[in-house]
Amino acid sequence: SKDYKGCGDVFGINAFIDFNTYPVLAGVTVDAIKAGIGKDTPVWLFFDGNGYAKPSDMSAEDFVLLLKCQIYTSIIHGATGVLFWNDRSNTPEVFNALDWVVKELTDNLNIIYMDTQESKSSDDLHYMIKTDNKKKKYIIASNTSKTDTVELNIPNLDKKSLKPLEVFISSF
Numbered sequence: 001s002k003d004y005k006g007c008g009d010v011f012g013i014n015a016f017i018d019f020n021t022y023p024v025l026a027g028v029t030v031d032a033i034k035a036g037i038g039k040d041t042p043v044w045l046f047f048d049g050n051g052y053a054k055p056s057d058m059s060a061e062d063f064v065l066l067l068k069c070q071i072y073t074s075i076i077h078g079a080t081g082v083l084f085w086n087d088r089s090n091t092p093e094v095f096n097a098l099d100w101v102v103k104e105l106t107d108n109l110n111i112i113y114m115d116t117q118e119s120k121s122s123d124d125l126h127y128m129i130k131t132d133n134k135k136k137k138y139i140i141a142s143n144t145s146k147t148d149t150v151e152l153n154i155p156n157l158d159k160k161s162l163k164p165l166e167v168f169i170s171s172f
Contacts, residue, residue, distance in 0.1 A: 015029060026071070026074040043081075044080065064100075117131050143163065
């Protein structure tokens with residue numbers, strides 16, 4: 001991304017097959033792009049709003065949970081926008097099932113836009129701590145593992161176990 005730094009105002013990538021296989025890559029990708037273009041340039045990632053990479057034995061609802069984890073993981077790592085790829089070759093079941101995630105994202109924009117005090121990741125656990133103008137703290141956390149539960153241990157926050165692909169958002 002460093003070689004493209006002077007070529008645009010927003011940078012992104014469409015790697016949804018890889019993100020679906022390895023959800024952690026949504027964060028790794030943002031980190032890699034930011035390393036080349038700098039922390040202040042917007043990064044927008046594309047996500048599979050069409051179910052193009054959805055395994056045939058996975059329900060649209062389960063696929064949307066996978067997408068939600070990827071989206072929030074990218075935000076935790078500094079993505080400033082998300083886009084959904086879609087075309088008319090697939091049925092709209094995945095796109096329609098995304099409605100609640102888009103609504104949730106919209107409802108959480110006030111938290112997402114707050115100042116980031118801390119952002120960390122360790123293996124499959126990713127989190128950021130935000131503060132509002134009254135110094136109230138919020139956490140956005142994700143578990144990118146498809147199989148394992150991870151423990152979230154943050155001072156002044158009750159210990160929380162995140163199930164596979166779970167996203168957790170809370171004030172504390």
